[in-house]
Each structure stands twice: as C-alpha cells, then as structure tokens.
Amino acid sequence: MKEIKLIIKKEFKDKYFRGYPLIMTEAILNPQDIKEGRTAILFDQSNRFIGRGYLGNQNKGCGWILTRGKKGLIDYKLFYNKIRNAIEKRRNFYFSKDTNAFRVFNGEGDGIGGLTIDYFDGYYLINWYSGGIYSFKDFILKVLTTLVPYKGIYQKKRFNSGGKYIEEDSFVMGRKAPKPLIIKENGINYAIYLNEGAMVGIFLDQRNVRKALRDNYCKNKSVLNTFSYTGAFSVAAALGEASKTTSVDLASRSLNKTIENFTINNIDHTKHDIVVKDIFDYFTESKRNNTKFDVIILDPPSFATSKKSKFSAESDYTNLLKQAIEITNQNGLIVASTNCSSFNMKKFKGFIEKAFNSLNRKYNIIEEYRLPCDFAVIDEFPEGNYLKVVFIRLA
Template structure:
C-alpha cells in the first residue's frame, strides 16, 4: 500500500502552484516528522486544510517531488498514467506519422504532467528515463500504461537518480523486441546511429533537432564549420549534408572519434574528408590561433559543467570567455551558433553573456535566429523557466 501523507504548503508557494508550477521545493512544504518513503503520495493543503493538489515525494536535483493532479478525487493509478501518456502521444501525432523523422520525445516530464519521467521514441523503440527513486516506484503502473497507450516495438530504460546516498546511472532492456544497435533513426531526412543500451546518452540530443535542420538548410553551403564539444558529431553531419566545404569536430571524450565516424558513415559521407580532433576544446582554441585557423561557422554547445585536470568549466560563469575564444577564430561575417542547456539562467541572461563577449572581443554582432525547446519537449503553462534550451545564431562583424 502506497503511503499517503498530508503536507502543508507555505503561503508564499501556493500562488506558484495554483498558477501551474508543478515542482515541489523543500522549503515550500512542511513535511511531517519521521521518514517519508520515496514515491509516497503527498496531499497538499493550505493552512486551513484546503486542498491544493496531489503529488509524489521524489528527491532529485530540481526539488523533492512533483504535483501530479489538482483534482482532489483523481486517483494516481495505472489508469491515470494511461491517460497522461495517451494524451502526450496524441499531441505528437504529426511526429508519429512523419516520413522523414523517426526520433522524438513522446513524454516530457512536467510538461506532460509527470515530473521526473521522460519517454523518447527511436524508430519504434521507446526509451524511458527515470530521474528519482520516487517516480521509479511507479515503474510497474507506468510500463503497463505505456503498453496500453502506444504500440511498442521494444522498451529500454535509463536510471539517473540518487538513492541511499549513491548516484545510479544505469541503462537496461525492459520488454519487447531487443534492439540491434546501432539503431538507425531519421531526423528531417538525416540519419543518425543511436544505442539505447550503452550508458547515459543515446548518441543524439533530440532537443537540438530544429537547430541542426537550420544549420543544414540555411548556413552550411560552401562554409568551413567547426563543431566544438561535438559528442558524436551530429551538427557536423548536418553541416556536411548542407554542403559544407569542410567540417572539424572537436571533443575530448575518446569514444567521440568512433561515434563521429559512425554518424558520417550512416549518411554516406567519407569521414576521411572531414577533420575529427580528439582533444580539449579549450586547447583547440589555442591551437587554432597558433595555426592561424579560422572558420565561417562555429557551433558552441558546451556541457553546463565540466571538469578536466587543468580546469573547471561552468556555463553560468565561463560562457562569455568561451564565446570570446570562439570569436577569435571566426571569419569576419561568420556565424556562431551559441547554445546552452543550463536551466539556471534564462535567455535574457544568456544574451548578456553574448553582449559581454562581443564587447570584450571588440566586434559587432546581429542575431539571426533564436531557438528554444522544440514542440515535442512540452513545458508547463506559465512556467518559462522549464524551457531550458537557449540557442542564438550570431553574425559576427569584425
């Protein structure tokens, strides 16, 4: 029997909740004395005992749980999850019937009503990612609901949460057909190789789909392209397919080399005609300056946080310097795709980083395009802070 706990919401937090914010912060509610099990249902009330919503207790980096419903009589059971997943799938109907895209997000956590849970589609296979032990305790109901709501070729899962003081990062097969990896998916007619059972990431970040399309269609033809923090080279593939004169992919991770070669290969691109560098991006900037290398277009999409033997990098404090380094090796009139998925600051703040970098580099810039999360990455109404992706296409004039 799942534990049901009545908790009082602090007065200052009630307005945010009633306006649609589903995140439960530790200082927003008063938990009763004693231990609460992960996955316990929380009946949220005000000081007078008035009902606000029902959520679950699940600790993760964002908070200690999520509101699931604001209907007092609604039960949190398998039928509830069937309804949520089915509604989410119906909103993505155009993706399911697309003839040139077979990889997208089916369920985006709090944006589709269940924080801490995401479900991605990869050519008939589903990848379910769990971000707290609390939501993972609903595993049986949610998997039954997934099978009831959509046709599943096969299901895989990724666990990415802390339990008993230990962070779990695990991936596994769940049910249905076992995939033969790499699995080839399509994105706007481009092909990408993914592996659903090989660590925390699959080989492609689905939230950058529209950015890759624009890079291919509007900015690559005849251009020299530098793709920094390139991971598996997805941006490089898009640039090459868009007619780039040449691409250079730079990443420190050892597996980025074979993965990038693989991505070029599945698109019929001779990887030997492209440049793939296995090195620290910050060192590459220095190398490029020494060699007098410059590019027509630079993709700058760093991780929010990274640590090497030499340095620690955080987009929240170091992005302006990183962008300044990129400007130094960008041709006059060239384009920089400045991107971050750091949710701790908004687009307005990100643009101050851009202004700071361009001022320090003594260059002028114009904004050509802006991107946030694509349509399949739904966010809660009235909660722009959950739209974490910020991408700005910049034209640099020296």
C-alpha cells in the same frame, strides 16, 4: 498506503496556486515528513487544498504535483490519461517519412514531472529521474504497452549515484534493438545505442537547429563543431555542403562515433577533421596559428570537468564565447547554445552581449530556437524550457 500531508509555507503558496508543479523541500513547512516513493497531499497554512503528487528526490526538488482536483487520485487512470494525451499530441510524428525519433512524453510539460519517454523507430526509451516515479513503473509500462505497438522498450534509471546511470542492461521487454540502431531525423541518419549508459548518441531537442544548419548556413563554409560528442552537428553541416567540418571533443569515444555517423550517411570522413582535445586548448592553438572558421557551434554541457579545468555554463559561457569570436571569420556565424536550466534566455543574451562588448565587436542575432514542439513545456514551470539557441552573425 496512507498519503503524506505536506504544508506549503505562506511565502510559496501563491506560486503553487498558480500551478507550479515542482515540490521543493524549502517550500515545505514539515519537511521531516517527506518520504521517497510515497504520495502526498499538499495544503497551504490555511488548510486550503493545493494538489496531490508523489515524492521522489532528484536534483530539481523532492517531488511533483500530478493532479489539482480534490478528488483526483494518483492511479492507473491518471497515468493512462496523461500518456494517452501526450501520444495524441505527437500523432503527426508517427507518420513522418523523414523523421522516426522524437520525444513522446516530456515530464512536467505533459503532466508527470520526473518522467520522459523517447521514441526511436519503434523502440521506446523511458527515463526515470527519481525512485519516486520509478515506484509507478508497473502502471506506466502497462499504459505504454496498452496504447502503442512497440518493437522493444528500454529504460534508464537516472537517479542512481547522484543521477548517474549505473545499470549495464537497460532492456525491459519486447525484442532488443540492433547495435547500432540507425534512426532518421529530417532525412539524416544517426547511429544510437540504447544500452550504453545514460546518453544514447543524439540529443533530440536540437533537431530543428541541425535542420537549420544543414538547410541555410553551411554551404561552402568551414564549420567548427565544439563539444561535438558523436558529431551530429558536423554530419548535418556536411550534408549542407560545408567545405569542411572540424569536430572537437575531449572524449576519445567521439572519434569512432563521429566516423560512424559520417559513414552511415555516405560521407567520406577523411575529408573532415575529427579532433580529440580539450576545446580550450584547441582555441589557443587555433588563435596561435591564425586558424579561423566561417561557422562555429558552441553547445557545451551545463557542467564539464577535465584534468585541467572545470566548466560551468552559468559562470564560464561568456569566456567560451569570447574565445570562439576570436577565431570566427568576418561576417561569420556562431551558434550559441545551452541546455542549462538555471538561467533564462534574457540572461543568456546578456552573456553574449558581454562577450562581444569586451572585445569591442558588433553582432546581430538572426535566429533563436527553444525546445521543439514534442518537448512540451508549461508556462507555470519556465525552467522546464531549458534549451536556448541563438544564431549570431558577426557584424
């Protein structure tokens, strides 16, 4: 099939010559020629070659540049080389004795935007973020099964219905994983489900943050885990000898999921609180009852909607942090985290400063975390380094 020629507008050409990989519709002079699933060759308005890529609509743009060599082709060899290189970079993870879950391939950071591959104790999970990258499914599956032994392979199509996963069965090949599949991260057990929608039960990008909490910050402390999901932070805190953890999440499923994670680590869940409630209601009740915590973990989704309210990290994080400050003990710790890619660390720290200043409170930043090393990023695409975590000590 003949590749589509796309022309980059002059105001964007420098950005692309510097290596920017995302094909943005607004940067294209002839957007009417964009067709999902087709390959494209990009030039500037002076007909200078920029690169080759594929077209696939997702929330970030309309495709990704995969090669900048004039003779480079988007073929089996390209996928083989990029995935092989990514696996080689993660070699040490495969031999770890205390961690058997990590990211094998991280999109544009490893040279193929719109594709991620995660490893869970011998099982691989492929995330396809557009119909464009999914059109290369046969190539990518062949590469993966050629390069690594596997127990089973699963997939998530993240491009249906505005990015929501709608397939019931995501199993592809090999043998099916047990339900739950118990994986290990820094010696902690977590229960995951590879066949239950888009989220499997743990966010691998927070691995180093959970370890830091367990090892350094929770001994004899009361810990509040907000937006707690399956209680992964709570389990880490409990294993770090927290005096008590409280997990709060609006989703009713969080109750049983959190109990399950406590149980598989031989922790008595009845000694901890697991609350199904809107976190803002919980903050209000805690302030009214003068309930305070030594450590509060704030890791909200970028966007969230409940019956009462809507939350956007970019516009509402300052207010969220203010409410957390008000129920944090003197000299307490707040772990402020966001995975929102629409703002950088400098702006995130601005939210923190604004929240403390509005309450006339002082603070010290004692640690910062970004994506772990298996979540490869490139300087040419800074928004790919989306995770921002700041450990804040209340002065």
